[in-house]
Amino acid sequence: MTTAEALRRRLAATLAEDDWLHDDAWRAAVETEPRELFLGPAILKQSGLPAPTAWTALRRDSIPAEEWLDLTYSNETWVTQIDGVLAENATGPVEGSPTSSSTLPGLVVQMIERARARPGDRVLEIGTGTGYSTALLCNVLGAQNVTSIEVDQDAAERARKALDEAGHSPTLITGDGLLGAPEGAPYDRLIAACSVRFVPYTWLRQIKPGGTILVTLARWSFGHGLVRLTVDDEGGATGRFLPGYTSFMIARPHDHPPRGRLEFLPGEERPSRIDPTQLDDWTGRFVGQLAAPSAERFGTGAEQILLDVATGSQARTRPAERGGWIVEQRGPLKLWDAIEDAVEVWTAAGSPHVEAFGLTITLDGQRVWLGTPDGPSWRLPV
Numbered sequence: 001m002t003t004a005e006a007l008r009r010r011l012a013a014t015l016a017e018d019d020w021l022h023d024d025a026w027r028a029a030v031e032t033e034p035r036e037l038f039l040g041p042a043i044l045k046q047s048g049l050p051a052p053t054a055w056t057a058l059r060r061d062s063i064p065a066e067e068w069l070d071l072t073y074s075n076e077t078w079v080t081q082i083d084g085v086l087a088e089n090a091t092g093p094v095e096g097s098p099t100s101s102s103t104l105p106g107l108v109v110q111m112i113e114r115a116r117a118r119p120g121d122r123v124l125e126i127g128t129g130t131g132y133s134t135a136l137l138c139n140v141l142g143a144q145n146v147t148s149i150e151v152d153q154d155a156a157e158r159a160r161k162a163l164d165e166a167g168h169s170p171t172l173i174t175g176d177g178l179l180g181a182p183e184g185a186p187y188d189r190l191i192a193a194c195s196v197r198f199v200p201y202t203w204l205r206q207i208k209p210g211g212t213i214l215v216t217l218a219r220w221s222f223g224h225g226l227v228r229l230t231v232d233d234e235g236g237a238t239g240r241f242l243p244g245y246t247s248f249m250i251a252r253p254h255d256h257p258p259r260g261r262l263e264f265l266p267g268e269e270r271p272s273r274i275d276p277t278q279l280d281d282w283t284g285r286f287v288g289q290l291a292a293p294s295a296e297r298f299g300t301g302a303e304q305i306l307l308d309v310a311t312g313s314q315a316r317t318r319p320a321e322r323g324g325w326i327v328e329q330r331g332p333l334k335l336w337d338a339i340e341d342a343v344e345v346w347t348a349a350g351s352p353h354v355e356a357f358g359l360t361i362t363l364d365g366q367r368v369w370l371g372t373p374d375g376p377s378w379r380l381p382v
């Protein structure tokens, strides 16, 4: 057995032990697919130099082969592109945010299992990335049943070569995955490796009634919830958010619009009804985001800053001198009023984790609800 084969087995065993992986077929795929082929010649690691948001390439040929393989077969996400620059093309530190990566293998197999993809299914994957997750899908379902879409030309090209080298020939599309792939529809499952602000109606038309859409809902305040939807035969879908803490980079067309320098202007002050640190909680953030769906959020703890991209409305909190908190708001939307109302509904329900929420989509719109579909709900702007 080669070192790589032994490490693949070790990875599969670790994923099973750590509760990421349960099914023998997917375990065999992890034991077979060569992640080193998909990772390519370099990855990017956050270096913090010369700027806090700087990343530096780590090249395969700059470290001993065993060390590279060890890194490859760890249950880690490795960033392969920053703001459109592939790791292998980085000539010095690169500043920006990850735009492509090889997701941690545990999450890749957990997503596949959670989508309930099984032999016989036709799967549409959004966000090919390095192609590793696509290879696992091909391994179990057969390449003829796998379609994967990647928006980034360089990443798509690289993934195509790696999949070819690994002996897989799924249908690969370079383009916007939010449009789906109507030519191959209908599919049984859709698995998104990027998050969305709302579920594209194009997807609902391309998945069979009874089929599954697994996608992370996110907006610009860093709230995330992974939802598993069952598609109905009336053009809609419904399902619950799942336990855990899953987040993916946002689908490029759903990212926030460019913004100038953050400038906070004076507004109306009053005491806050809620503790702003509730927005630092995973689900508290998700709830705040439901209430202020076009807001970007900056700051942490008692000092939260919200800026509504659509209207320029602002809200800023700070500790009050005699205890409690002050909020200062400005603009046509009272962002903090809406957040307070939503957070109070959530805390009255016992501040449950995100799996207490669900999403219902009809032709009239998309609604996130708490508890049951007729419970308190928030409309998602689409």
Ligand SMILES: C[S@@+](CC[C@H](N)C(=O)[O-])C[C@H]1O[C@@H](n2cnc3c(N)ncnc32)[C@H](O)[C@@H]1O
Residues within 6 Å of the ligand: 099, 100, 101, 102, 103, 108, 126, 127, 128, 129, 130, 131, 132, 133, 134, 149, 150, 151, 152, 155, 175, 176, 177, 178, 193, 194, 248, 249, 250, 251, 252, 253
């Ligand atoms: C987390 S990575 C995917 C990881 C991949 N599944 C793997 O295992 O290597 C997310 C990918 O989604 C892609 N992406 C972002 N927006 C997209 C869109 N609208 N359509 C298709 N792909 C998109 C990004 O370019 C990125 O490569």
